[in-house]
């Protein structure tokens with residue numbers, strides 16, 4: 001047990017060193033998108049509209065936090081891993097060392113969680129100032145942390161699975177980008193026809209943003225969505241372990 | 250003699266490509282074993298299998314008695330690997346890279362520091378310790394990789410074409426480091442496509458060609474089998490013919506009895522390249 005924790009920290013350590021050296025740039029780049037969305041949609045498009053009984057800004061804020069959690073965690077866990085494997089080719093060093101694949105998977109996930117939390121907390125700080133309707137409860141934080149884990153697992157999975165840079169960009173364009181806009185981040189799923197809605201419930205970000213929004217605005221909490229989010233987490237983690245096992249053939 | 254690495258009919262195929270083909274190797278404890286072969290011969294694949302990174306298609310491999318497929322964790326504790334390509338995190342400093350590897354191998358914090366300083370000094374990299382890897386020369390990167398592979402005091406060190414791309418001086422410094430490790434008792438498995446490297450460093454050389462071990466012996470034995478003296482003759486002014494003789498006298502008497510249309514170019518000592526060409530019909534380094 002102690003060994004597992006120590007190994008997880010060893011894996012995390014090296015990525016923390018990188019983050020420490022580049023923290024300002026990392027933070028700045030991961031905040032560009034959410035701030036753009038906030039200005040364009042929250043103020044620009046949605047200024048003056050009210051939505052489900054809230055100002056559009058209050059409505060969209062949890063969605064933006066959810067997508068920040070997704071992109072920072074997914075990218076934070078996936079990109080460096082991908083670069084380490086295919087370009088720096090230092091990933092074999094992990095596989096030749098006596099640490100377990102479990103420790104490796106968790107360690108590589110945690111850097112995504114750390115980066116996801118840094119970005120979302122920064123956005124959240126802006127959020128509570130400009131949108132006082134936002135309730136940051138322990139439940140909200142629980143969902144936020146869970147979301148970071150779910151999308152970090154996905155990042156590790158894709159970072160391990162991608163055989164080329166093109167695989168990675170293809171996945172981003174076909175899955176991550178549509179998910180950013182369609183998962184009820186910027187609009188309410190209730191506006192959509194049932195069939196479309198059903199499809200969108202297959203996206204983890206949908207559940208993440210529904211849960212965050214309900215918690216932030218004090219609505220009835222969709223426990224089923226929370227369960228689905230955790231289900232995605234388990235699925236992605238199993239995928240990480242599979243991808244890591246496959247790495248040594 | 251104690252065998253440190255043993256492979257039996259070790260085979261790895263990638264689709265239609267047979268990277269290594271029924272290899273039977275025996276590497277003695279404490280020796281520098283050279284694995285000599287052209288590009289694509291299967292050297293890296295052999296190292297990847299022996300270091301648990303790649304699973305063999307068939308056959309088996311033991312490192313210090315442990316099976317690389319069934320007991321990879323035992324094997325990992327004993328091996329150090331310097332890969333053919335730079336396998337450092339180029340965004341981090343040398344020291345950070347080393348500390349990272351030391352952590353992965355469970356060195357405690359005091360030991361980490363001591364061992365890293367000691368090894369930096371051993372290969373003369375102390376001054377460069379805090380520089381970012383990306384800014385270092387090729388030779389420095391290689392030395393940093395060697396330190397990285399030694400932190401946990403491996404019993405066997407795998408070096409995959411360690412001197413490719415290095416200038417002559419750096420290469421010799423690296424050879425010296427390898428010899429010192431050998432004197433300290435480390436078993437060394439070194440691949441190379443440089444003949445002179447195999448001759449300069451290795452006690453025994455296995456010649457690998459298209460995934461098969463085609464000859465094995467001390468560099469001197471290999472040359473003796475061929476003939477220690479080579480005569481190069483120009484035939485019809487266009488093709489060089491190579492003849493091999495046990496000694497100078499035999500070579501000289503051959504040259505004296507040559508027909509007049511054949512021109513002798515040179516009489517010289519045979520080298521491993523001659524051995525290789527005779528065995529495979531091509532030069533090392535040819536693709």
Ligand SMILES: Nc1ncnc2c1ncn2[C@@H]1O[C@H](COP(=O)(O)OP(=O)(O)O)[C@@H](O)[C@H]1O
Nearest residue numbers: 263266267268287288289290291292293294295
């Ligand atoms: N991952 C791989 N996938 C497909 N073919 C491979 C792979 N690795 C090596 N090979 C093939 O196996 C053969 C041996 O390669 P390698 O072991 O790298 O040779 P060497 O290190 O002696 O240059 C080559 O034909 C190479 O193309």
Ligand SMILES: [Mg+2]
Nearest residue numbers: 292293294333
């Ligand atoms: Mg090679």
